[in-house]
Amino acid sequence: MFDAVSSNLPFLMGGFWVTVKLAFFALAGGIPLGILVGLGRISRNKWVYYPVTFYVNVIRNIPLLLVIFWFYFVMPIIIGSPLDPFPSAVISFIIFEATYFGEILRAGYQSVSKGQIEAGYSTGLTYVQTTRYILIPIALRRMLPSMITQSIVTYQDTCLAFVIGLPEFVRRARIVDTLEVRSIQLFGFVAIVFFITCYIGSVISRRFEVREQEGG
Amino acid sequence: MGLAYEFDWGVLWRNPYGMYLLQGIWVTIKLGLIGWAIALSLGVLIGTVRISPWRWLRLIGTAYVEIFRNIPFMVQLFFWYYAGPMLFGEALQYRINSIIGLNYYVAIIALGMYTASRVAEHTRAGFSAISRDHYYAALSTGLTHPQMYRHVIIPYALRIIIPPLTTEFLTIFKNSSIAMTIGVLETTFMSYKIDSETFHGLESTTGACLIYLALGLVVVRLMGILESRLKIPGMIGR
Numbered sequence: 001m002f003d004a005v006s007s008n009l010p011f012l013m014g015g016f017w018v019t020v021k022l023a024f025f026a027l028a029g030g031i032p033l034g035i036l037v038g039l040g041r042i043s044r045n046k047w048v049y050y051p052v053t054f055y056v057n058v059i060r061n062i063p064l065l066l067v068i069f070w071f072y073f074v075m076p077i078i079i080g081s082p083l084d085p086f087p088s089a090v091i092s093f094i095i096f097e098a099t100y101f102g103e104i105l106r107a108g109y110q111s112v113s114k115g116q117i118e119a120g121y122s123t124g125l126t127y128v129q130t131t132r133y134i135l136i137p138i139a140l141r142r143m144l145p146s147m148i149t150q151s152i153v154t155y156q157d158t159c160l161a162f163v164i165g166l167p168e169f170v171r172r173a174r175i176v177d178t179l180e181v182r183s184i185q186l187f188g189f190v191a192i193v194f195f196i197t198c199y200i201g202s203v204i205s206r207r208f209e210v211r212e213q214e215g216g
Numbered sequence: 217m218g219l220a221y222e223f224d225w226g227v228l229w230r231n232p233y234g235m236y237l238l239q240g241i242w243v244t245i246k247l248g249l250i251g252w253a254i255a256l257s258l259g260v261l262i263g264t265v266r267i268s269p270w271r272w273l274r275l276i277g278t279a280y281v282e283i284f285r286n287i288p289f290m291v292q293l294f295f296w297y298y299a300g301p302m303l304f305g306e307a308l309q310y311r312i313n314s315i316i317g318l319n320y321y322v323a324i325i326a327l328g329m330y331t332a333s334r335v336a337e338h339t340r341a342g343f344s345a346i347s348r349d350h351y352y353a354a355l356s357t358g359l360t361h362p363q364m365y366r367h368v369i370i371p372y373a374l375r376i377i378i379p380p381l382t383t384e385f386l387t388i389f390k391n392s393s394i395a396m397t398i399g400v401l402e403t404t405f406m407s408y409k410i411d412s413e414t415f416h417g418l419e420s421t422t423g424a425c426l427i428y429l430a431l432g433l434v435v436v437r438l439m440g441i442l443e444s445r446l447k448i449p450g451m452i453g454r
Contacts, residue, residue: 061386061432062425063393065404070425073417077221156288163397163408170291183298191287191295198286 004182005189015172016193022086022168023155026093030154031147033094034101035136041106052102059099065160068092072164089161097154104146108139148205152198169193227416228423237420240406241427247324247392247402252385254328259335260374264365266340277336284333290394292330297322297398323395331388338380342373375446382439386432393428403427 005012040052059067071092075083112135120130140147159170167175173186180186227233266277284292297319301312312318346369354364374381396405407424411417 058425058429061390061429063390063404063428065393065396066407066421066425066428069404069408069417070421073411073421077418159288159290160394162290170288170294174294177298183295184302187291187295187299191291194288194291195283195286199282202286 002185002189004176004180005185008176008180011176012169012172012189015167015169018086018167019155019158019169022089022093022158022161022166023151025090026097026154026158027151029090029094030097031101033098034105035140037098037102038105038109038139039131041102042109056099056102059096060103064092064096064157065163067096068160068164071095085161085164085166089158089164089166093154093158093161097150097157100150100153101147104143104150105139107146108143109135111142112138145205145209148201148208152201152205155201156194156198221418223419224414224416225419227410227414227419233410233414233420236406236410237403237423237427240401240403240424241431243320243400243402244389244392244427244431247327247395247400248385248389250324251327251331251392252388254325255331255335255384255388256381258328258332260339260370262332262336263339263343264370266336267343269361281333281336284330285337289326289330289391290397293323293326293394293398296326319395319398319400323392323398323400327388327392327395330391331384334384334387335381338377338384339373341380342377343369345376346372372448375448378439378443378446382436382443385439386435389431389435390428 037052037056040048041056043049043052068089072083072085072088075088075091116134116138117130120134125133159168161168162171162174165171170190173190177183177186228237262277262280265273266281268274268277300322301309301318304312315321350368350372351364354368355361359367392402393404395402396408399405401409403424407420408417410420414420
């Protein structure tokens with residue numbers, strides 16, 4: 001029944017590996033940048049606040065697909081030579097997802113009580129130390145369920161790199177499909193793999209949510 | 217050196233490219249609005265079903281939401297477009313594939329069904345924000361269960377969830393760009409088409425970005441008006 005899938009399994013799973021790698025790099029860059037973006041969004045310095053807010057509001061109102069295209073077109077102009085789809089996709093995902101992680105973390109930062117920050121200062125910590133050792137760890141822990149959910153969304157989003165010709169999971173399924181015309185099983189297989197991996201992620205996220213509530 | 221690139225912003229309005237973009241905007245608006253009509257009606261229905269007293273209905277609602285949320289929209293689109301007609305069997309398959317503008321219809325339905333799963337989650341959250349007393353009060357005045365939902369709970373819940381629905385309404389326009397992967401001639405597709413004809417993709421995609429930003433501003437404005445019109449008296453204003 002799954003003949004087209006099983007006979008092309010190494011090729012398809014190679015594509016799945018590209019998808020996983022892309023998601024990994026997107027998160028490895030997007031979360032740290034998101035931490036900074038979130039700090040910028042609560043900054044009292046208007047030279048930080050306004051540019052960061054502008055960046056977040058613009059990117060969040062543009063489809064990810066266009067961001068991917070835009071970087072694919074702009075990178076060759078900046079570096080002077082054509083860029084592979086993979087690094088180009090990684091850059092666009094980092095820039096795009098950082099705004100979403102940033103907004104989640106902004107809510108996290110704002111949930112940290114003033115008393116805790118002042119306690120940090122009163123023990124002699126500097127602004128950077130207070131942020132590094134008190135604000136960021138508390139916000140990250142509190143926002144963990146939302147962070148996991150957004151990570152799942154990022155993982156799902158990676159398939160959009162399809163449009164710049166990256167041979168990821170869906171692109172490879174499409175290639176096999178044009179040769180063998182087994183759309184039901186091929187896209188069914190892709191859908192099942194995504195469903196299982198994302199479902200596991202959402203169960204983990206929910207578990208953290210429950211733990212957070214129990215911890216008070 | 218990359219500085220050799222010469223900008224040509226004329227691709228945004230010069231004939232025929234300006235027309236391409238206008239056609240694209242029109243298709244984006246149609247995809248968003250019709251998809252939204254499907255998403256809202258189906259989503260509210262599924263959200264209601266998920267809190268109904270009947271176990272089997274709840275199970276179907278939960279399954280729907282989990283399936284549509286955990287599969288990327290582009291994969292759903294490909295499944296409906298490429299595999300969908302095959303599900304109807306040999307004879308019908310060719311009839312369906314010969315429908316003119318099939319990709320357009322598939323995109324609208326897929327967009328509506330996908331967004332419905334998200335609307336359903338917001339609807340459910342809206343229901344749980346309504347206190348139990350409202351349910352009891354409605355039932356004690358002699359309303360049946362369906363009447364209670366129709367006249368008391370749903371109108372109430374819908375107003376509570378207008379802010380998250382605004383976000384979803386914005387998202388449906390953004391997600392409609394993914395329809396280009398099955399060849400629907402919407403804004404993103406058109407900006408890409410301009411690139412393939414002029415090699416000025418940077419200008420055309422920048423133009424498309426501005427179009428989406430403008431569309432987003434209009435939607436936020438309209439939903440803001442709607443929200444203030446439908447405000448529930450006595451609730452904390454925003």
